[in-house]
Amino acid sequence: MSVRVRYAPSPTGYLHVGGLRTALYNCLFARQKGGRLILRIEDTDQTRRVEGAVENLLSVFDWIGLAFDEGPHAGGAFGPYVQSERLDLYRRHVSQLAEAGHAYACFCSPQTLEAMRAEQAAQNRIPMYDRRCRRLSRNEAEKRIGAGEPHVWRMAVPERRDVLVRDLIRGEVRFESATLDDQVLLKSDGFPTYHLANVVDDHLMQISHVIRGEEWLPSTPKHVLLYEFFGWEAPQFAHLPLLLNPDRSKMSKRSGDVAVEDYRKKGILPEVLINFVALLGWHPSDDREIFSLSELVREFSLERVGKAGAVFDQTKLLWMNAEYIKAQSDEALFENVRRALADLIALNGEPRVKYALVVLRGGVTSYDDAVKRVREVFAPLPPADPEMAALLDDETARAVVQELETRLAKLPAPLWLRFDELETAFKQCAQEAGQTRGLKGKNLWRAVRAAMTGQPHGPELARLVGIWGRERVLAELKRSLATVIGHAPC
RNA sequence: GGCGCGUUCGUCUAGUGGCCCAGGACGCUGGCCUCUCACGCCGGUAACAGGGGUUCGACUCCCCUACGCGCUACCA
Numbered sequence: 001m002s003v004r005v006r007y008a009p010s011p012t013g014y015l016h017v018g019g020l021r022t023a024l025y026n027c028l029f030a031r032q033k034g035g036r037l038i039l040r041i042e043d044t045d046q047t048r049r050v051e052g053a054v055e056n057l058l059s060v061f062d063w064i065g066l067a068f069d070e071g072p073h074a075g076g077a078f079g080p081y082v083q084s085e086r087l088d089l090y091r092r093h094v095s096q097l098a099e100a101g102h103a104y105a106c107f108c109s110p111q112t113l114e115a116m117r118a119e120q121a122a123q124n125r126i127p128m129y130d131r132r133c134r135r136l137s138r139n140e141a142e143k144r145i146g147a148g149e150p151h152v153w154r155m156a157v158p159e160r161r162d163v164l165v166r167d168l169i170r171g172e173v174r175f176e177s178a179t180l181d182d183q184v185l186l187k188s189d190g191f192p193t194y195h196l197a198n199v200v201d202d203h204l205m206q207i208s209h210v211i212r213g214e215e216w217l218p219s220t221p222k223h224v225l226l227y228e229f230f231g232w233e234a235p236q237f238a239h240l241p242l243l244l245n246p247d248r249s250k251m252s253k254r255s256g257d258v259a260v261e262d263y264r265k266k267g268i269l270p271e272v273l274i275n276f277v278a279l280l281g282w283h284p285s286d287d288r289e290i291f292s293l294s295e296l297v298r299e300f301s302l303e304r305v306g307k308a309g310a311v312f313d314q315t316k317l318l319w320m321n322a323e324y325i326k327a328q329s330d331e332a333l334f335e336n337v338r339r340a341l342a343d344l345i346a347l348n349g350e351p352r353v354k355y356a357l358v359v360l361r362g363g364v365t366s367y368d369d370a371v372k373r374v375r376e377v378f379a380p381l382p383p384a385d386p387e388m389a390a391l392l393d394d395e396t397a398r399a400v401v402q403e404l405e406t407r408l409a410k411l412p413a414p415l416w417l418r419f420d421e422l423e424t425a426f427k428q429c430a431q432e433a434g435q436t437r438g439l440k441g442k443n444l445w446r447a448v449r450a451a452m453t454g455q456p457h458g459p460e461l462a463r464l465v466g467i468w469g470r471e472r473v474l475a476e477l478k479r480s481l482a483t484v485i486g487h488a489p490c
Numbered sequence: 491g492g493c494g495c496g497u498u499c500g501u502c503u504a505g506u507g508g509c510c511c512a513g514g515a516c517g518c519u520g521g522c523c524u525c526u527c528a529c530g531c532c533g534g535u536a537a538c539a540g541g542g543g544u545u546c547g548a549c550u551c552c553c554c555u556a557c558g559c560g561c562u563a564c565c566a
Binding site for chain 2: 008009010012042044045047048106108110113117121124125126127128150152154170173174175176179180181184185186187188189191193194198213214215216217218219221239241242244246248249250276279280281283285286287288289306307308309310311312313315316317318319320326360361362363364430441442443444445446447448449455456457458459460461462
C-alpha cells in the first residue's frame with residue numbers, strides 16, 4: 001500500500017512550532033517511503049475563523065522549505081482540501097451512520113447540556129453526555145427535525161467493549177467504551193466536528209498513516225469506532241510526544257514564542273528550525289546533531305521517536321543557529337546580511353563593511369546579531385570607560401599614542417584597504433611607537449586601545465584599524481590625545 | 491473526579507539483561523590561547539522518580555506507589 005500522510009492544521013493564523021514538527025515528521029516519513037504529503041485545512045469551527053490564515057500558513061511553509069504534494073494550493077486528485085468545502089460529504093456520511101444505527105440526532109440545547117454537566121459535577125459524577133436523545137424513537141426524531149428543531153448528530157458509542165488502538169510509537173492502548181462520550185459528529189450549524197471530518201477525509205484521501213500530536217490519543221478510540229461503523233480499514237496511528245514549555249506544560253502561546261514566525265523574526269534560520277525541531281522527540285542512531293532536510297529524510301524513523309514530552313530549549317536553538325552561521329563562508333554570510341547593512345555600505349564602502357563582518361562574526365548567533373555587531377563598530381563610541389581613560393593620564397602612554405598617530409598618518413593611503421598588510425603595518429607602527437618610550441606587550445596595547453576606543457573590550461586593534469579606515473582612526477587618536485591633556489588626575 | 495500517556499544529568503537525549511560505578515549535546519564551570527571580549531582547544535559538573543519482585547545479574551522485564559502531562563466542548 002502506498003504511503004499517504006497528511007498535516008491537517010486548523011487555520012488559526014500562525015504555525016505553531018509543534019505543528020511544524022508534526023508536519024516535518026509527516027514530510028520525512030512520506031519522502032523516505034516514496035509517499036505523498038498532503039495538506040488539509042481543518043476549518044470546521046466557524047467561530048474561530050481567521051482571515052488570511054491559510055495564506056499565512058502557506059507562506060511560512062514556503063519560507064521553511066517544506067512542500068506539500070497535495071493541498072488547497074497544490075491541488076490533487078482528492079480535493080477539495082479545505083473541510084469547509086466538503087460539507088455535503090460529511091452530511092452524507094452521517095446519514096449513512098444514522099441509517100445503520102451508529103448515529104442519532106440530539107436536540108439538547110447548549111443550555112441543557114450545561115445544566116446536565118453542572119448537575120453531574122455537583123453529584124461528583126463524571127461529566128459525560130447522558131444519552132437522553134439516544135432513547136428517542138426514530139419517528140419522533142424525524143418529526144422534530146422536520147419541524148425545524150435545531151439538533152446535532154452524535155455517534156452511538158457501544159455500551160461495553162474494549163476499543164483497541166494500535167499506535168506505532170506507544171504500542172497497543174486499550175480503552176473501555178463505557179468511558180467514551182457520545183461525541184457530536186455534526187454540529188447544529190451543519191459543520192462536522194474534528195472527529196467526523198478527520199475520519200471521513202482520512203479515508204477518502206486514502207491516508208495510510210496518521211502522524212499527529214499526543215493530545216489526540218484519547219480521542220483515537222472514537223475514531224477507531226467510526227472506521228468500524230463505516231466498515232473502513234483504519235490507517236496506522238503514530239502519536240507524537242508533546243512539545244513542552246520550560247515548566248513542562250504543553251507548549252502554548254501564552255508562555256512565550258510558539259509561532260514559527262516569531263523565530264523567523266528572531267533571526268533563526270529555517271533549516272535550523274527544522275534541524276532543531278526534528279531532534280525534539282526523535283534521535284538518530286548515532287550522536288550527530290546537525291542534519292539537513294535530505295539527511296533527515298534518510299535517517300528518520302518512527303521507531304526512534306520517543307514517548308516523553310520535550311521541552312523546547314531556546315538556548316540550544318540559538319547555539320544551533322550559531323553553528324549554521326559559523327558554517328557559512330564569509331561571502332555567503334555577507335550576502336545574507338548585505339541588505340540590512342546597505343546604509344553602512346553606502347557610507348563606508350563595501351570592503352570595510354565586509355571586513356568588519358569577517359572580523360566580528362565569531363560567535364554570532366543570528367544574522368541580526370551579526371548586523372548589530374557591525375553596526376556597533378561603525379557607530380560613535382560610548383563615553384570612555386574611566387579605567388581605560390586613566391591609562392592615558394600617563395606621560396609615557398600619551399607620548400606613545402602621539403608617536404603612533406604620527407606613524408600611522410605616514411602610511412600610504414592604498415594600504416588602508418589591503419587589510420592583511422594593514423594589520424601587519426599597524427602592529428609594527430604600534431610596536432615601534434612603544435619602543436620609543438619602552439612600552440610593550442600588554443601595557444602597550446592597553447594604552448593604544450584606550451586611545452582608540454576608550455573601551456575595555458572590542459575587536460582586535462590591528463583589525464579595527466582596517467574596519468574604521470584612515471580618517472576615523474587618526475581622528476579618534478587625536479581626539480583622545482586632546483581630551484587627555486585637560487584631564488589631569490585630581 | 492474519570493480515562494490515557496509518560497518518568498535517565500537543569501534541558502535535548504543514548505541505552506532493548508551483563509559492553510554502564512550510565513555515553514553524547516546545550517547550559518554552567520576550570521584552564522589554555524590572547525592587547526580585551528568573543529571564538530577555538532582541553533578538562534570538570536550533573537541523571538537511571540521510589541518501593542517491591544523476576545534473574546547469577548537490571549536503566550533495561552513485571553507489579554505497586556508517587557509525580558508530571560494530556561484529554562474529558564456543537565475547539566482542534
